[in-house]
Amino acid sequence: MEYDENGVSIVSNEFKKEIFEEAKKDFRYEEYVKGCLNCGVCTGGCPPHRFFDFSPRMVLQNCKSNDPELVWGMMDEYVWACFQCFTCAMICPFLNNPGGVIAILREISVRRGFESAKKVLKPYSRVLLKLTAYGNQLSPDMIQPDFFPDWGPHIGYASQDLPLKRKAIPMPTLQVTNLAWDVAPEAMKELYTIFEEAGVFKIIEVVDPALYEIIQDIVDDVRSE
Amino acid sequence: MAENILVIGGGPAGLHAAIELAELGVNVSLVERDTFLGGNPKKFKYKYLFPDLQPADDVIGELIRRTESNGNIKKYFSANIESFKEEGKKFNAVIKSDSGSETKTFDSIIVATGFEHFDPAKDSKYSYQLFDDVIDIKDLERMMGEGNFTRPSNGKTPKNVAFILCVGSRDRHVGNQYCSRVCCTVSVKQAIELREHFPETEVYIFYMDIRTYGFYEDLYWKAMEEHDVQIVKGRVAEITSGPDNTVICKGEDTLLRGPFEIPFDMVVLASGMEGGPQSPEMANKLGIELDEHGFLKYANVTLSPCKSNKDGIFLAGACTGPKAIADAIIEGGAAAMNAYIYAKKNS
Amino acid sequence: MAIEIRNRLGLADVKSDFRHIAGRKIENIHEELLELEAKGEIKVIHITDANKPIEAETLFGRKKKIPTTKLWHHKSCGQCGNIPGYPVSLLWFMNKFGTEYIDERNQTSCTAWNYHGSATSNPVGLAAVAVRNFHRAYELGLFPLIHCATSFGDYKEMRNLLVENKELRDEVRRIMHKIGRELVLPEEIVHYSEWVHVMRFEIAKLKKYDLSNIITTVHPACHCYKMIPEDCIYDKNIYAGKRTAVSTGVALALGAQVADYSTWYDCCGFGFRHILTEREASRSFVMDRKIRPMVREANSDVCITQDTGCTTTLDKNQWIGKAMGYTEQVPVMADVMFAALACGADVYKIVQLQWHTTDWRPLCEKMGIDWKKSEEEYKAYLEQLRSGGKPENLYEYA
Numbered sequence: 001m002e003y004d005e006n007g008v009s010i011v012s013n014e015f016k017k018e019i020f021e022e023a024k025k026d027f028r029y030e031e032y033v034k035g036c037l038n039c040g041v042c043t044g045g046c047p048p049h050r051f052f053d054f055s056p057r058m059v060l061q062n063c064k065s066n067d068p069e070l071v072w073g074m075m076d077e078y079v080w081a082c083f084q085c086f087t088c089a090m091i092c093p094f095l096n097n098p099g100g101v102i103a104i105l106r107e108i109s110v111r112r113g114f115e116s117a118k119k120v121l122k123p124y125s126r127v128l129l130k131l132t133a134y135g136n137q138l139s140p141d142m143i144q145p146d147f148f149p150d151w152g153p154h155i156g157y158a159s160q161d162l163p164l165k166r167k168a169i170p171m172p173t174l175q176v177t178n179l180a181w182d183v184a185p186e187a188m189k190e191l192y193t194i195f196e197e198a199g200v201f202k203i204i205e206v207v208d209p210a211l212y213e214i215i216q217d218i219v220d221d222v223r224s225e
Numbered sequence: 226m227a228e229n230i231l232v233i234g235g236g237p238a239g240l241h242a243a244i245e246l247a248e249l250g251v252n253v254s255l256v257e258r259d260t261f262l263g264g265n266p267k268k269f270k271y272k273y274l275f276p277d278l279q280p281a282d283d284v285i286g287e288l289i290r291r292t293e294s295n296g297n298i299k300k301y302f303s304a305n306i307e308s309f310k311e312e313g314k315k316f317n318a319v320i321k322s323d324s325g326s327e328t329k330t331f332d333s334i335i336v337a338t339g340f341e342h343f344d345p346a347k348d349s350k351y352s353y354q355l356f357d358d359v360i361d362i363k364d365l366e367r368m369m370g371e372g373n374f375t376r377p378s379n380g381k382t383p384k385n386v387a388f389i390l391c392v393g394s395r396d397r398h399v400g401n402q403y404c405s406r407v408c409c410t411v412s413v414k415q416a417i418e419l420r421e422h423f424p425e426t427e428v429y430i431f432y433m434d435i436r437t438y439g440f441y442e443d444l445y446w447k448a449m450e451e452h453d454v455q456i457v458k459g460r461v462a463e464i465t466s467g468p469d470n471t472v473i474c475k476g477e478d479t480l481l482r483g484p485f486e487i488p489f490d491m492v493v494l495a496s497g498m499e500g501g502p503q504s505p506e507m508a509n510k511l512g513i514e515l516d517e518h519g520f521l522k523y524a525n526v527t528l529s530p531c532k533s534n535k536d537g538i539f540l541a542g543a544c545t546g547p548k549a550i551a552d553a554i555i556e557g558g559a560a561a562m563n564a565y566i567y568a569k570k571n572s
Numbered sequence: 573m574a575i576e577i578r579n580r581l582g583l584a585d586v587k588s589d590f591r592h593i594a595g596r597k598i599e600n601i602h603e604e605l606l607e608l609e610a611k612g613e614i615k616v617i618h619i620t621d622a623n624k625p626i627e628a629e630t631l632f633g634r635k636k637k638i639p640t641t642k643l644w645h646h647k648s649c650g651q652c653g654n655i656p657g658y659p660v661s662l663l664w665f666m667n668k669f670g671t672e673y674i675d676e677r678n679q680t681s682c683t684a685w686n687y688h689g690s691a692t693s694n695p696v697g698l699a700a701v702a703v704r705n706f707h708r709a710y711e712l713g714l715f716p717l718i719h720c721a722t723s724f725g726d727y728k729e730m731r732n733l734l735v736e737n738k739e740l741r742d743e744v745r746r747i748m749h750k751i752g753r754e755l756v757l758p759e760e761i762v763h764y765s766e767w768v769h770v771m772r773f774e775i776a777k778l779k780k781y782d783l784s785n786i787i788t789t790v791h792p793a794c795h796c797y798k799m800i801p802e803d804c805i806y807d808k809n810i811y812a813g814k815r816t817a818v819s820t821g822v823a824l825a826l827g828a829q830v831a832d833y834s835t836w837y838d839c840c841g842f843g844f845r846h847i848l849t850e851r852e853a854s855r856s857f858v859m860d861r862k863i864r865p866m867v868r869e870a871n872s873d874v875c876i877t878q879d880t881g882c883t884t885t886l887d888k889n890q891w892i893g894k895a896m897g898y899t900e901q902v903p904v905m906a907d908v909m910f911a912a913l914a915c916g917a918d919v920y921k922i923v924q925l926q927w928h929t930t931d932w933r934p935l936c937e938k939m940g941i942d943w944k945k946s947e948e949e950y951k952a953y954l955e956q957l958r959s960g961g962k963p964e965n966l967y968e969y970a
Contacts, residue, residue: 027737028695038458039391039433043484044476045462047839047861050484051853057477083843084688085794086725090801091350091462093396106691117691123849124690132692135680135701137649150851152891154929167957168950169656170921171663172969173647173675180653184677190704190751191680197747198697200686207692346590346812349631354588355812399593466832466869470579473834486834 016068019108023063023071026104032097036060042088042098054081056088056098063101071105076116079105113206125211132204133218134183135191140166141177188222227252227297228568231318231331233306233507236264237550238542239337240288241557242564247297249565254329255292256304256320258503262289264339266550269363270370274550275407275414275441281370284550301327305503309510314537314571332568333537335560336511336521338503340543343393343401343496351392351494352464356472358383359464361392361494362411369418376491378470383490385427386419387474388412389461394497395433403518405497405547409436412495413444413454420452429455429487431476459485464492498547513538520546531560537571539564577831577871581787584820584830588812594632594802602634604735605757613741614734617710617758626770628805628817636760636805638770639717643673644709648720649681650880657905657924658883659719661912662764663966664922668778668915669771673717675967678708684726689844699730699740700747707753717764721879724763725795728803731757763796765818765878766805768908772825780916781939783828788910789872789902790820790830791862791886793879794839819878819907826914831870835861840882847885858889859898867900874935875904890930903932919943920950921964 023029042056043049049056062070082102089097109117121128131137143158158165162177173181195201205212228251232243235257243253261267263285266274271281292298304322311317316331342363345353353359357377360368368374376383390412394405413435416428430448435456437444448454459476467473467488475486500519508515513533514522521544524532531539541560542553609616619625623639630636643666651658659675666673683701686693709716718724734741734757745755768775797804797816807817810824815836823830841857843850863886866872877883887904905913909923919925919941925932926947936943957963 027739028733037433038479039460040458040477040479041460041462043479044459045837046484047841047857048843048853049477050861051857055477057479080845083794083839083841083846085839085843086798087462087794087837087839090798091398093391093398093460095397103687103691107694110691120845120849121690121692124845127685127848128690128692131649131681131683131685135683136653137681137685138653140653143654148888150855150892151888152929154891155888157926161954164954164958166656167963168921168954169660169924170964170966171656171660171675172963172965172967173677174652174656174659175963180649180651180681181647181679182677183680187678187680187704187708190753191683191701193751194697194700194704194747197750198694198700198743200693200697203692203694344591346588347593349590349592349806349814352812352814354590355583355586355814401593463837465834465836466580466583467834468576468869475837 011072013068016072019075020068020071022108023104028100028104032100032104033060033063034094034096036064036094036096039093041091041093042096045087045091047085047087048081048083052081054078059098059101060096075105075109075114079109080116080120110207111203118207121207125208128204128208128211129215130179132195132200133215134179135188136179136181136183139177139179185222185225192219192223226572228332228565228572229254229330230564230568231256231316231329231334232337233335234264234337234339234503234542234544235259235262235300236337236339236542236553237266237285237288238339238553238557238560239264239335240292241554242335242337242541242561243298244288244291244295245558245561246565247295251297251565251568253298254301254320254331255298256301256306256322258303258305260302260323262292262300265342269342270367272366272370273414273418275410275444278414306510316537332572333539333564334511335539335541335564336507336513336533336544337541337557337560338507338521338544339501340498340547341501343405343499345392345494345496348393348396348399350463351389352472353494356464358472358490359492359494361496362408362415363496365415365493369415374419374422382423383426385429385489386491386493387487387489388416388428388430388493388495389474390430390432390435390495391460392494392496393499401497401499401518403547404436406436406438407547407549408495408497410441410444410549412493413437413448415493416454417444417448417452420454427455429457429489431457431459431461431474433460498543501544504544511535511538518546520544531556531563537567576869577787580831580833580870581829583832584811584824586812587809590808590813592632592806592813601732601735605759608735613755615710615754615756617706617715617756619715619759623715628766628770629807631802631804631806634802636803638762638766639715640767640771641671642714643671643717644712644714645673645675646705646716646718646723647675647679648723648880650884651719655880655883655906655927657909657922657927658880660922660924660966661906661909661917662719664912664917665771665775665908667966669774674712674714676969679705682720682723682726684722685844687726688722689848695730695733695740696743696747698726699734700744702727702730703744703748703755703757704751704753706758707748707756710756715762716758717762717767719764721763721793721795722881724761725799728761728800731761732800761803763818765796765907768911769805769818769821772822775822775911775915776825776827778915779826781914781941783826783914783939786828786873786938787831787871788823788828788874788876789833789866789870790823790876791840791882792816792819792836793877793882796878819876822907822911823876826911831872833865833869835865838862840885841889842881842885847881854885855889855892858886859893859896859900862886863890863893863902864898864900867902872902873938874910875902876910877904877906888929901930903928903930903935905932913939913941918949919946921953926950
């Protein structure tokens, strides 16, 4: 992609069209985008609509417009406002799935390494690391006051004597501190094969090359154990 | 010898068909599943009919009186067709009713098995049956007809009322993709009635689009201009508990306010029409076709709208799709003519 | 205020003769699943008599079999790190009932965080992860019980996508063969809250405390009942069948009061991305749309949840609310944790409320639970462990 002197990307109409076509080619698109008469049920039930400039009705309308410009207009912060709660999908009388469309558009944004996606995902790197390298997510030792100051002083509970407190949890799989549960290396190795074959590692390489390097080091270590 | 024609269903279409045939000298057997004549308008005590707010009794009552006073019409109540057989161009049917079983031969048949009000309990998002103060248009029609319109929860006159259009219609969740044609008009009519009788009560209508087709358009002009009914574009997404024993309607005003959450004393659901439960049974017994929406199917919707796919069996009224009472009555007459011609040719 | 609250109670107990109508195609999915099995395209983990299933009615009236034993625990990567009392309470009940289960290390996260949160995965990756975990349960002869609502929602969706798309099946099968596994799908995708729901009367028999003066408010999880809603349990005798029955059902069975509130359908504000990168949105949502209505409208003593993210978001964000003038507070815990408390499970060792942020002590006191004694015992237990004592586990793990 090209950028002007202010770092703003210059996007051609052809490129916008290419992005829209990529969305439409996704095998889920047809299932998610049907008809829409602006009844507003989806947006009426949409939780983030009350806090953000985001409307599932507009997501559907933009897709139905066949105007790549309107779809392109959602590719920056707009698609990241969605809570992925699927209230819209549950109540749409046409059985559209605007939340599903958002997932498709986000995946394109990440796959193509758009700046907006990189920016949004930056604070994710710890979670992304745990999830991709260990098949796990929120580990007990991640819950530290530095990272969650707004969760109050009690968050510090997890930073003192953590190994002991985890040992006191009467499930042997949980008696670790660096993972939510002690994932078996053979499960991790299978996961790596899945991520390689499905192109998940490649996605992360595009969107966060530094993180990708760290993940690959861990993958190599686990595989050589 | 006079022709014998079977009319199945004693609602507006069936009654009108029976009367017309009887006046032509035909021996009519009128089979009614209920214990009374008049169909859904009678069963649910409709009060006024659109478009001219004529008392329902003047219309349905008149049809019943004319049926009852005509000696050519034999009526069967709590009745159904127990068995059915074609014999050449004629039809043999066993009618089972509260007066026993009777076997008869007919020259032709009119099926007028009508419709069923969509039960809003079938769609969870409207919380019908969960909140006492959520009712539907047939409940409201009955309340108005009985002269006791109050909040079911506390017996008081509501401060405000919301109508929600397209309940059970145009909604793939409940499997009804079609428009029920009359609910918009009925709702606007009821909104006007409420404003006339209870001028202190605010009335809102939430719509996707208002389908008061043809001259019925006059009604919503009137509702807005003379009765200050609030007509808001946006279907309601959720109904939950509100303050002071109210229910909250939550949705998006797609043109003006954006998201809304308004507490109402009462909510009226404009539930649509579904094919009557007798229609699949008739389709099965008489060998006629049912369409994908659960209504009986015309042989040719433009050229022969009263004919079923089987010679000698004709269709009338809401059994072929949602329609207004006036249209059902017209179809009753048209089916009577078709059935009479068929019977004449073959007798 | 008193009148206001009264109006919101009893709603969960409304009974009806409702019957939902399906415009959706879930029946086909189950039929197609069996057809694919017959054609040899997939293997199916069936629910057999050995699983002692109990049937429950779903949104559109289909009967869903919930296996009650021979279960493989599909843990939640958010719960285990952050709300350990959640899975522990569930296993505690299973031990009480003599349920056969395995909780093991050979399990990964569903990785659906990479779906809803960061979009750094794709349907092939997500479906393959799902099938890998299913296959692990399959080879052990057990039925997977999904702890997390997001895993539950994701797996329901992946099941549907796999059943409907041959190309996806072929690709996932190819990947499974690479790791020495096969394409396996369970007959039903079952959430732990459904196990709790069908076991609720058995659970109620273990009740130790009177809950009749406890007002609960239920927060249902979006990924449970909004994603693929036709697979969720509804009951004619709970909310007149108009709202999902799980969690509310067990609270009622235990004799607690369940109150309605105006934002019942709202999500918790977790938002996946927002809880990490736009936290003020999650916070405001929690306080404005959930906690404040629960307390102000229903005077709730406890918020009952059925998922990982909701429990975390609703519990952790109340503290900062005080800084913004929100004085309302309500303890948050999952249905199974509340049930365990009511049945006499230890507050610290089993329900593990010490990890929770919003004060739960007033609730314990109102229930008649001596949490101070429990705290003392727990401290002693920690000291015992510190000096090399053996942990008291719910099961032995090799």
